[in-house]
Every structure is written in structure tokens, then in C-alpha cells.
Amino acid sequence: MKFNIETKTLLNAVNNVSKVIDKVSPLPALANLKICVEEKSIVITGSNGTASMQQTLEMETGVEESGQCLVDAKYFSEIIRKVSGQTVEVDCTDNLMHIRCGKAKFKLTCTDVSEYPGIDLETPENRLNCPMETLRIAFEKALVCVASNGKEAQRRPVLTGVNLSVDDGQVTIVGSDSYRMNRYAFIDMDCKDTSITIPRQSCVEFLKTFNDDVSVFYDEKKIQFKTNDMMYQSQLLNGTYPDVSRIIPKSCLYHVEMDKNELLEAIKRCDFVKSDGKQIVHLSFGAEESHVDSKSEMIGETYEELETVELMSDPIEFNLNGKYLRDALDVINSEKVQITTPGIGKSLIVRGSCDVLKLMSVLVPVKTY
Numbered sequence: 001m002k003f004n005i006e007t008k009t010l011l012n013a014v015n016n017v018s019k020v021i022d023k024v025s026p027l028p029a030l031a032n033l034k035i036c037v038e039e040k041s042i043v044i045t046g047s048n049g050t051a052s053m054q055q056t057l058e059m060e061t062g063v064e065e066s067g068q069c070l071v072d073a074k075y076f077s078e079i080i081r082k083v084s085g086q087t088v089e090v091d092c093t094d095n096l097m098h099i100r101c102g103k104a105k106f107k108l109t110c111t112d113v114s115e116y117p118g119i120d121l122e123t124p125e126n127r128l129n130c131p132m133e134t135l136r137i138a139f140e141k142a143l144v145c146v147a148s149n150g151k152e153a154q155r156r157p158v159l160t161g162v163n164l165s166v167d168d169g170q171v172t173i174v175g176s177d178s179y180r181m182n183r184y185a186f187i188d189m190d191c192k193d194t195s196i197t198i199p200r201q202s203c204v205e206f207l208k209t210f211n212d213d214v215s216v217f218y219d220e221k222k223i224q225f226k227t228n229d230m231m232y233q234s235q236l237l238n239g240t241y242p243d244v245s246r247i248i249p250k251s252c253l254y255h256v257e258m259d260k261n262e263l264l265e266a267i268k269r270c271d272f273v274k275s276d277g278k279q280i281v282h283l284s285f286g287a288e289e290s291h292v293d294s295k296s297e298m299i300g301e302t303y304e305e306l307e308t309v310e311l312m313s314d315p316i317e318f319n320l321n322g323k324y325l326r327d328a329l330d331v332i333n334s335e336k337v338q339i340t341t342p343g344i345g346k347s348l349i350v351r352g353s354c355d356v357l358k359l360m361s362v363l364v365p366v367k368t369y
Contacts, residue, residue, distance in 0.1 A: 001037040001067025003059070004089040007080065007101060013055045014077045016230065017046040019205060020053045021073045029115040032070040033077075035090075037063055046073060047119055051202055051234040053209075054121065058229070070111040071097055079106050121233060123226070124219035126192045128164075130171065132213045138184040139203045141331045141359060142175030145182045146200045152178055158239035161197040164218075165241075168193065174244050180324045181244055181362040182331065197241050198223055202234035247347055248362055252340035254316040256285045257353065259308035260337040263292070264329045267322055270294040270302035279322030280366050286315040294322065318344060319366040325350070328361035 017033060025031040026049050034045040042057040069092040076097075080088065085102035092098070092110060099106040128135075139162060147159040156178070163174045169189040175182050196218055206214075206225055209232060217224045224233045271279055273294040281294045290309040295301030318341070329337060334352025341348040350361040 001035070001069060002065040002089075002091040003037055003042060003063045004087055005042070005057070005059070005062050007083060007086060007088045009057060010088060011077075011080045013042075013044050013057055014073075014080055016055050016209065017044045017053045018073045018077050019046075019209070020048050020051045020232075021046045022048045025049075027117060029070060029111055029117065031072060031074070032111055032116070033073045034068065034070055034113070034116055035092075036068040037066050039063060039066060045119075045121075047117075049117070050199070051205065051232070052119055052121060053205075053233075054231045056229045067092065068113050069095070069097060070113050070116055071108055072111075075108055079108075120222075121231070124217040124222060124224055126194065126218050127190075128166075128171070128216040128218065129188050129190050130186060130216075132210070134186055135214075135216065136207060138173040138186070139207060141182050141184050142173045143200065143203055144327050144331055145175040145177055145180050145361075147177035148200065156239075156242075158197050158237050158241050161199045161237040161241075162203050163195065163197045163241040163244075164223075165195040166191045166193050174241075176242070176244060178242075179321070179364050180328070181247065182328070183244065183248075183360045183362070185358060185360075194218065194220075195241060196220070196223065197237040197239070199234055199237055202232075205232060205234075244362075247364075248360070249340070249342045249347055249349060252342050252349065253313060254341050254343065255312040256290075256316070256339045257310045257312065257336055258290075258306060258339075260329055260332055260335060260352070262306060262308050263337060264326065266292045266304045266306065267326050267329070269304065271322065273299050273302055280319055281322040281325065282317065282319050284315075284317040285309055285311050286317075287311060316341065316344065318348065320348070320363055321366060324363055328363060331359065331361070 036043040041059055045054045079099055083101035083104055088101040090099055095110040097108040097110050142162045147153040153160050159177055165172050169187055171188045172185045212227055215226045222233055222235050273296050275296045281292055283292050290306040293303040328350045332352035334354040336353035338353055339350050348363045
């Protein structure tokens with residue numbers, strides 16, 4: 001194979017595709033980029049066995065000879081990144097690659113293409129139809145609650161992913177670590193009913209890689225994000241995602257509404273008061289006075305009155321993990337926040353006054369204070 005191309009264009013594609021390649025690959029061949037050169041295009045593929053990225057570069061001119069090769073991703077990207085010329089020429093024959101750019105010349109030993117594992121990159125049959133911005137918002141809000149480490153992640157690996165379910169046209173995207181949950185919902189009447197769990201890192205890569213409108217395809221084994229020139233694919237997590245509808249209170253007797261920023265700033269101001277590395281806050285909403293406080297035998301205590309509270313029920317108080325409450329407030333776009341619960345010791349629903357149909361956060365109260 002032989003081609004010449006603008007250095008910046010090639011570097012951008014190599015950087016994109018190299019994101020999925022692990023520093024320590026399960027198979028030696030997966031440490032390589034697969035470059036396929038055709039008459040009118042160059043296709044660059046990278047994979048770690050679980051996730052794969054592929055970018056297609058349309059070539060009106062520049063291709064002199066078709067072919068394919070496997071080249072070490074680390075060394076190839078380092079060379080392309082450091083050369084100073086505007087165009088680069090790549091020539092590979094008998095697994096020896098010659099790279100020329102300006103006055104610089106390089107040789108890289110390539111791996112035989114036959115050693116690259118077979119990866120199914122066929123487009124799945126089911127499609128999710130939604131605006132890019134809607135999917136981006138849903139993933140960002142769900143990722144906040146995904147279990148990233150600790151005992152719960154080891155005990156229930158399915159919680160390390162974001163669950164995407166479709167039921168009669170309602171698409172629900174959920175993240176949970178079993179102590180809290182963020183749920184974002186929207187409508188797609190053309191989408192087939194399903195329930196799949198996408199690895200956390202795959203959602204992160206999607207958010208980092210795609211800015212334009214993207215098509216989303218899925219089946220029971222994988223999910224695929226595609227644009228005209230780029231494709232990112234990931235295997236799904238095995239296991240049944242917990243039925244999160246069971247932890248959402250069906251009927252709430254206690255209802256509070258207040259200014260979101262007042263509560264958020266009050267929680268932040270008592271952040272330094274921690275016990276065993278955790279911030280536990282006590283919230284009390286009463287007819288005469290409402291406040292947030294936190295205390296620690298080793299550090300001290302804080303107390304702050306809340307002035308914008310509108311109590312729409314009997315008085316209520318509860319204890320929460322301060323970080324979880326801050327995270328729930330941070331993803332709310334409304335000026336006002338609503339907190340509802342069936343009663344003391346029961347799960348709480350936190351949501352913005354303007355987002356009651358789309359976004360919901362559920363927090364499990366702390367039993368000891």
C-alpha cells in the first residue's frame with residue numbers, strides 16, 4: 001500500500017482511533033492500528049477486544065497503491081505527531097513501513113494482517129432515533145451515579161454501566177450505584193423495546209468523541225455510534241440491570257420546594273465536616289424554620305438556616321450523604337428544586353421544578369447521624 005495525505009488529517013484520525021487501544025493489550029495484535037487503503041479511501045481501525053473505533057478518510061487524490069497493514073499504534077502516532085511537514089507519505093511492503101515527511105524518513109516493522117482478530121463491525125439492526133444533544137445530556141446525568149469502584153462495583157459489575165431501556169416508546173437512561181440513582185427519560189416511538197447496559201467507559205468515549213449528529217444502533221450484544229466518517233462500537237455488560245422502578249417512591253406525603261443554589265451552596269460550605277471521610281448532612285424543614293447542619297466529633301459542626309423553603313406538607317427531617325446530594329443538585333438546570341419523600345427513612349426524590357418529566361434523582365437516606 002502507498003499513499004500521501006495531509007499530516008494534520010492523518011494525525012487527527014490516528015489520535016481518535018488510538019483512544020480505544022489499551023497500553024497492555026490482551027492480544028499483541030491489538031496494540032496495532034489496522035490501516036486499509038482503498039482507491040478512494042483510507043480506513044483506520046483500533047480495538048481493545050471490547051470496544052472498537054474506526055475512522056474513514058475520503059481520498060479524492062493521494063492513493064497510489066491499495067493494501068492493508070498492522071502498525072504499532074504508539075510508535076506510528078508518535079512519528080506522525082512529531083513530523084513537521086504539511087504532508088506525509090506512507091508506503092508499506094512486506095510488513096515494512098516507510099514514512100517520509102519533509103526531510104525526515106522512518107521505518108517501522110509491521111505485524112502481518114492475518115494476526116488481527118476478527119471483529120464484527122456490522123451495523124446492528126435496531127436504531128435509536130433521538131437528537132445528539134438529548135443523548136449527550138442523558139448520558140452526562142446518568143454517569144454521575146454509576147458505580148466506578150469499590151465493593152458494589154465488584155459485587156455487581158452491571159452497575160458500572162449506564163442502562164438504556166425502551167418500553168412502548170419511552171426511552172429511559174439510568175445510572176445507579178445502589179445508593180443513589182439518576183434517571184433521564186424521553187420519547188422515541190420508533191425504537192424497539194429493549195434493555196441494555198452500556199459500559200461506563202464507552203459512554204465517556206462517546207461524549208468525548210462525537211459532537212455532530214450521530215446514529216445509534218444496538219442489539220443484545222453491542223451498541224454502535226456512527227457518523228458519516230466515524231464509528232465507535234462497544235460490547236454490552238452482561239447481567240440483568242436491577243429494576244430501579246422499585247426504589248422510586250410511588251406516593252410522597254412530604255413535599256419541599258426551595259432555591260436550588262441556596263441549598264447547594266449551604267451543602268458546599270459544610271463540606272469540611274466529615275466523619276470517616278464522608279460528609280453527612282442533616283436537613284430539617286419545619287413550619288417556622290428550616291436548616292442544614294453537619295457535625296463531627298473530631299472536627300466540629302456547622303449550622304445554616306435556609307430562607308427560600310416552601311413547605312407543602314408536615315415538617316420533615318432526614319440525613320443524606322452530602323456528596324450525593326451535591327451531585328443531584330449539580331445536574332438540575334432549574335432555579336427551583338423539589339424534594340419529596342413518603343416519610344422518615346424512605347428514599348427521596350430530588351428534581352428540578354422545570355424537569356419533573358425528564359430528570360429524576362433518587363437518594364437513599366443515611367440511617368445514622
